[in-house]
Amino acid sequence: MDVRVCVPLGALFDESLAALEAVGLPVAPLRDAGRRLIVEVPGGPTYITTRPSDVPTYVESGAADLGIVGRDVLLERQPDVYELADLGFGGCRMSWCTRDGDDPTPVALERFGVVRVATKYVNCAERFFAATGRAAEIVKVNGSVELAPLVGLADGIVDLVATGRTLRENGLVEREPIFESTARLIANRVSHKMRADEMDRLVRAFGEATA
Amino acid sequence: MTEPVPLPAGVRDVLPVEAAELRALGDALAGAFRLFGYREVETPIIELADVLDRADEDGLGRAYRLFDDDGRVMVLRPDLTIPIARLVATRMGDHPDPVRVSYNAMAVRPPASGKIEGAEQRQAGIELVGAAGPDADAEVISALAAALAAAGVPEARIAVGSVAIVSAVLDGAGADGPSRDALWAALRGRSVVDWRSAVAALGADGEAGAVLAELPALRGGTEVIDRIAGAFPGAATECARLGAVLDLVAAGGAGAPMVDMGVVRDWSYYSGLVIEAYAAGASAPVAVGGRYDGLGARFGRPRAAVGVAVALDLLHHAVGRAAERGDAGIVLVGGSDEFIPAARALRAEGVTVVGVPAAYADADALALADGRRFVVRRGDGMWTARDVISGTDAVVDDLGAGPWT
Numbered sequence: 001m002d003v004r005v006c007v008p009l010g011a012l013f014d015e016s017l018a019a020l021e022a023v024g025l026p027v028a029p030l031r032d033a034g035r036r037l038i039v040e041v042p043g044g045p046t047y048i049t050t051r052p053s054d055v056p057t058y059v060e061s062g063a064a065d066l067g068i069v070g071r072d073v074l075l076e077r078q079p080d081v082y083e084l085a086d087l088g089f090g091g092c093r094m095s096w097c098t099r100d101g102d103d104p105t106p107v108a109l110e111r112f113g114v115v116r117v118a119t120k121y122v123n124c125a126e127r128f129f130a131a132t133g134r135a136a137e138i139v140k141v142n143g144s145v146e147l148a149p150l151v152g153l154a155d156g157i158v159d160l161v162a163t164g165r166t167l168r169e170n171g172l173v174e175r176e177p178i179f180e181s182t183a184r185l186i187a188n189r190v191s192h193k194m195r196a197d198e199m200d201r202l203v204r205a206f207g208e209a210t211a
Numbered sequence: 212m213t214e215p216v217p218l219p220a221g222v223r224d225v226l227p228v229e230a231a232e233l234r235a236l237g238d239a240l241a242g243a244f245r246l247f248g249y250r251e252v253e254t255p256i257i258e259l260a261d262v263l264d265r266a267d268e269d270g271l272g273r274a275y276r277l278f279d280d281d282g283r284v285m286v287l288r289p290d291l292t293i294p295i296a297r298l299v300a301t302r303m304g305d306h307p308d309p310v311r312v313s314y315n316a317m318a319v320r321p322p323a324s325g326k327i328e329g330a331e332q333r334q335a336g337i338e339l340v341g342a343a344g345p346d347a348d349a350e351v352i353s354a355l356a357a358a359l360a361a362a363g364v365p366e367a368r369i370a371v372g373s374v375a376i377v378s379a380v381l382d383g384a385g386a387d388g389p390s391r392d393a394l395w396a397a398l399r400g401r402s403v404v405d406w407r408s409a410v411a412a413l414g415a416d417g418e419a420g421a422v423l424a425e426l427p428a429l430r431g432g433t434e435v436i437d438r439i440a441g442a443f444p445g446a447a448t449e450c451a452r453l454g455a456v457l458d459l460v461a462a463g464g465a466g467a468p469m470v471d472m473g474v475v476r477d478w479s480y481y482s483g484l485v486i487e488a489y490a491a492g493a494s495a496p497v498a499v500g501g502r503y504d505g506l507g508a509r510f511g512r513p514r515a516a517v518g519v520a521v522a523l524d525l526l527h528h529a530v531g532r533a534a535e536r537g538d539a540g541i542v543l544v545g546g547s548d549e550f551i552p553a554a555r556a557l558r559a560e561g562v563t564v565v566g567v568p569a570a571y572a573d574a575d576a577l578a579l580a581d582g583r584r585f586v587v588r589r590g591d592g593m594w595t596a597r598d599v600i601s602g603t604d605a606v607v608d609d610l611g612a613g614p615w616t
Contacts, residue, residue: 060494080401080495082401083400083402084403189489193469194368196430196469203428
């Protein structure tokens, strides 16, 4: 088997390895990979490790056959891939959050006609405010999103909330949940068909492992 | 460094090697289609927006639009099936059924950010109009298989599904209104996860519930169709039809296509069979198509139709480098001034001759850049040919009998 699996570094990494191990894939070489980005297991899969937000890119382009990625990234990037299984781990929620105290959202809409939103998830934020009939000015930031409402860059943020600790520590509260996210198994459109038997076997195994 | 000269986003130039390979691929596909009786047609690169509006296709919202002098909106064709449907309905309305046409043309769509897909998409395809039976579906699948083989795809796989079967299953499951929309959205979004959660909301159980939950993941051979027909009697007619199509394809000798209920097309004009073809090395399907019986009526001439289009640029990634560079030919020093008759005589025999003046300095570099194997010179009363790959010179007595002929 020479399937290429794209594994996200960061928060989902350890549980991704556990999930791959649970379906019988050898992951020990990946644990000991150090700084190597590609790990080829002799007679087994090839692992490609990337930033979580790059996983759909590698899978969509066919550089990887399979990938593990959060639903948040899928909804943001909308890649043309098969979403084959909910792996159950990495649970978190995309939410609209503002400073504690009175919710600034209705005031901003009433007085200025628009709410200012800082986020890494520009597409998710745009769709959410459009779907709820509110005008939003989206400001793309790349890190420490929580800072934006504290210094007046935005009225609030659209971001992932797992435990809520970062929010609390910065005096922010969740106002409106947007969607729940967990890790998903995705497959390249061509690999999914060209290697149908192998893919179906793996997907069944993932299904049994998470049942 | 000179100032960069930008191109619009998503488009690119095609240089000689690629152009030659794309041409060879297009010719191979066209040759295979021709053997099934398909004749090539062309449509204009711009259409009135009304043509797209008639097709009522959300997916085609992404198109370059422009205005003519009367303020009418025109589009650069973002698709070939709709213009061909217009052509067949309006210009070939009297043609006896069925009409077989092929095309090799460019569809143009504004590029989506973050996608590899370019704005220009070369498509070589066929449309079989005025034929409603399973034999027509089978012919299109067989012609596609023959075309991919002719193009030299080392490893191709064809998958077929049916939006009519899916539709009948959804009828049988009582999915309507928002729940039906959610199921279609999951299927088009290729999300098995979203599909299952939408199915769970329907609360079907037993074998029907199991088939419904697994539908987008159901694939294999004819046993898949039998299982669906068993669980959903309302889908039996469409299942039998797809079974008949597969039998006819098998009778034609092409390898059996994979049945895959997860194969759907993004566009709503498809009404029955859907086809995708895959090749190792291409990141997306190299061919897509299906049956679109309702499109002709929108142009005033209702006729059943089925077709498929090969994405030439994707196919190009899936085939190896062209084995030989065709007519390698020669560079003839003096061929454009002193030895024009000699050049002419060679061309008459089908040899490619690049003529350069007798005083031309670096014929070897030109030959290498253009892929010409030999540089031929006249000196001391005889012809000398230099093989620019090996760097060896050889005397040639008769230009008409060199290694290039």
